[in-house]
Amino acid sequence: MIELLGVHKAFGTNRVLRGVDLRVTRGTSMVIIGGSGTGKSVLLKCILGLERPEAGLIRVAGEDARRAAREAFLARFGMLFQGGALFDSLPVWQNVAFRLLRGAMKRPRDAARAVAIEKLRRVGLGPEVAELYPAELSGGMQKRVGLARAIAAEPEIIFFDEPTTGLDPIMAGVINELIREIVVEMGATAMTITHDMRTVRAVADTVAMLHEGTIRWAGSVAEMDATPDPYVHQFIHGLGQGPIAAVR
Numbered sequence: 001m002i003e004l005l006g007v008h009k010a011f012g013t014n015r016v017l018r019g020v021d022l023r024v025t026r027g028t029s030m031v032i033i034g035g036s037g038t039g040k041s042v043l044l045k046c047i048l049g050l051e052r053p054e055a056g057l058i059r060v061a062g063e064d065a066r067r068a069a070r071e072a073f074l075a076r077f078g079m080l081f082q083g084g085a086l087f088d089s090l091p092v093w094q095n096v097a098f099r100l101l102r103g104a105m106k107r108p109r110d111a112a113r114a115v116a117i118e119k120l121r122r123v124g125l126g127p128e129v130a131e132l133y134p135a136e137l138s139g140g141m142q143k144r145v146g147l148a149r150a151i152a153a154e155p156e157i158i159f160f161d162e163p164t165t166g167l168d169p170i171m172a173g174v175i176n177e178l179i180r181e182i183v184v185e186m187g188a189t190a191m192t193i194t195h196d197m198r199t200v201r202a203v204a205d206t207v208a209m210l211h212e213g214t215i216r217w218a219g220s221v222a223e224m225d226a227t228p229d230p231y232v233h234q235f236i237h238g239l240g241q242g243p244i245a246a247v248r
Helices: 040-048 070-074 092-096 109-122 139-151 169-186 197-203 221-226 230-237
Strands: 002-011 014-024 029-033 055-060 077-080 157-161 189-193 206-211 214-220
Touching: 002 040, 014 040, 014 055, 014 206, 014 214, 029 197, 040 055, 040 157, 040 189, 077 139, 092 109, 092 139, 109 139, 139 157, 139 169, 157 169, 169 189, 169 197, 189 197, 197 221, 206 221, 206 230, 214 221, 214 230, 221 230
Parallel strands: 029 189, 029 206, 077 157, 157 189
Antiparallel strands: 002 014, 002 055, 206 214
């Protein structure tokens, strides 16, 4: 579903991606791990076309992302942002139905609201939440609203950017379970970036480690636990000693 071949991206002299090769099979869930500042978010932005690589090829469903019709291309994607990224001035249902109220996906207002309430139900929130504003919600509820928005337009591909950041362990577990259930139900292709190994184990079919601008390692969760690769071993166990230098 997603294929990257030799993707390079730099910001001035900072070479963030240095030849990324990666394939994500249709209908599977891949998690990208790696330290802070290794380019995980930049990788997602390049796939979405928010950043343009200097070199390399990105294909989505076999189509060159550079040549795709922009609106139709983006319609394939849903996104759960790290900070929620909810619009403070809009009630919850309008946040969830944001894409359904404008552009090519525009639906009648009542129909869009009905979809929003159904997606809120799917993430465990009742219809009474629909008219509230984001500031009236807890962090966990805001994350659920963000998830409802990510799936509202029935995307083929869903990106999850640090989905459990800022949540307590119990709520993080709830969000991980929801992500896994929803991805399986929808048959969507998922790509998650995270530092949280609990999320990796909860949602991943496959794992790839991004380090120094390239994919250092890729495989299943079971293979991740068994690999002798010292970089993967240090990262997944949170070890202070190893080949990955701590950023100070």
